[in-house]
Amino acid sequence: MVHHPPAAQANASASTIVEPILTTPLVRLLVASLGALGSFYLLMPVVPLYAVGTGAGGVGAGLTTGVLMLGTVLTELAAPALIRRCGYRTVVALALVLLGAPAIVLLASSWPPVVLGVCLLRGAGLGIVFVAGAALAAELAPDARRTETLGHYGAAVGIPSIIFLPMGVWLSRHVGFAPVFVIGAALAMLSLMAVRGLPARSSRVEPAPTGVVRDPIDMGGLARPMVVFAAVALVAGVLLTFLPLSLSASSPGLAAVALLVQSCTTPLARWAAGRYGSRYGARLLLPAVIAVVGGTAGLACVHGPLAVIACVALFGIGFGVAQNVTLALMFDRVARSGYPRVSMLWNLAYDAGMGVGAVGFGLLVAPIGYSAGFALTAAVLLTVLVPAWREWRRFPPAQGEPDG
Structure with a gap:
């Protein structure tokens, strides 16, 4: 005997259908x-x-x-x-x-x-x-x-x-x-x-927002994730440019391995942040910044190959998570018509951060050396722990997580 679900249950099941990504x-x-x-x-x-x-x-x-x-x-x-x-x-x-x-x-x-x-x-x-x-x-x-x-x-x-x-x-x-x-x-x-198969223009109708109508670009809501990501990108500009130079004299082979580890861990962390972002959202940003700070500070005081690889991996994880979380936050805070401009702002934060980091570190490295330069870079990044913490406080806790 076949039992048919009630209409309400059927409707609930239909509403929980997961739309495909690919x-x-x-x-x-x-x-x-x-x-x-x-x-x-x-x-x-x-x-x-x-x-x-x-x-x-x-x-x-x-x-x-x-x-x-x-x-x-x-x-x-x-x-x-x-x-x-x-x-x-x-x-x-x-x-x-x-x-x-x-x-x-x-x-x-x-x-x-x-x-x-x-x-x-x-x-x-x-x-x-x-x-x-x-x-x-x-x-x-x-x-x-x-x-x-x-x-x-x-x-x-x-x-x-x-x-x-x-x-x-x-x-x-x-x-x-x-x-x-x-x-x-x-x-x-x-x-x-x-x-040929890409859409010429957006074919999706943006639902009318309830309550306060969002502007296509709300800079107030974008400033914090932009500043945090620009600071993280600044560190990336420093490490990707100067880590090989800092290791070239003592361990030239280690530099290549370290960059390979970073190149692999960053996209994997970016994927993982996307996989769990709907559950934890902006709460991933603070740990990401801490990971970048820890990895950069570690490079200032460690010298063994395994320790260097561990520090670079920690940086790569934080960098990848920060990429996904900040971009998702910025998209969430604008109307669909603002997506291209949000993408432009995020990419400018990326490019400008990396450029400023590389140039600034280049001016500092001669008088203070690599170790002190990495420590100073980590100290600069500490300043964005505050906006990252505010994003953490703003995001509601995941289901089942006590609200701290």
Whole structure:
């Protein structure tokens, strides 16, 4: 005998259906993003080597990265308006073309102005990918699983750095620069096939908010997570730039292992933060900052290989969690029409924090040394424990957790 559930129970069951994360549009976005970032990371360490090999010297090598990031930041500022005017599908396609096509030009000319022009165009493509990718991932996510979707997206886009950064250097040494430029162009251009299935514009209707109507951008609600993430990114700029230099004399092999550990732990932590973000939300931010502080401070006083690896892993975990939590918080506090601008602000906090950290530490390291510099960096980060703690207090406790 078959028992049919009451109508109320059936309705309740229907309301608890979990919407899938990996929809076809999101998979296409991941393919496009992985192709774009694979192209970027493959050539990022190779173009400076190419510049040095053609006689540009250390100044020329530095300019290639500087111009690349200049193009990135300038385009990040313009990306929200570009998305609003042209739609997601068009700007993602433009980004892939800007990352892919200029790489072929390097086959024809090594003249420094041409190389810098290529870097500027590729930086522009990268800026669009950063802003449009995160905004569209949030757009495509089910409302109840946005944090989890951002965790999946963040973990996926961390993979290219693990694979393609070392691959570019290895290939350039063993097969030459030309094949690397061709592969970098192909990764981006072939990814154009995934763009066809992306939405041109948002097709979702934003529900009318109850009570107070949110502005598309509420800077009051965005300031704390932005400041916290910028400070964490500052530490990342210091460690990723100067940790290899601090270890180069005593343990050059350890530097490579440490960076690999960081490259792996950060996307894994970003995924985990997304997986549990709907339950713990902003309460993950304070432990993330503490982990970054602990890992950075540890590097100031430890010297054994295992201790260094442990400190870098602790930093990587905190960095990954902070990435996902701050981005999710910022998306949660704006209307859907504000997603592109939120993505732009978050990416600017990332880039500016890393840049300020690297430059500031570079000015300090000569007079005070690496150990004191790492300790001072950790001390600077202590200042954002207060806004992180306020976010922790603001977020309701998880179900079953006593309210402290």
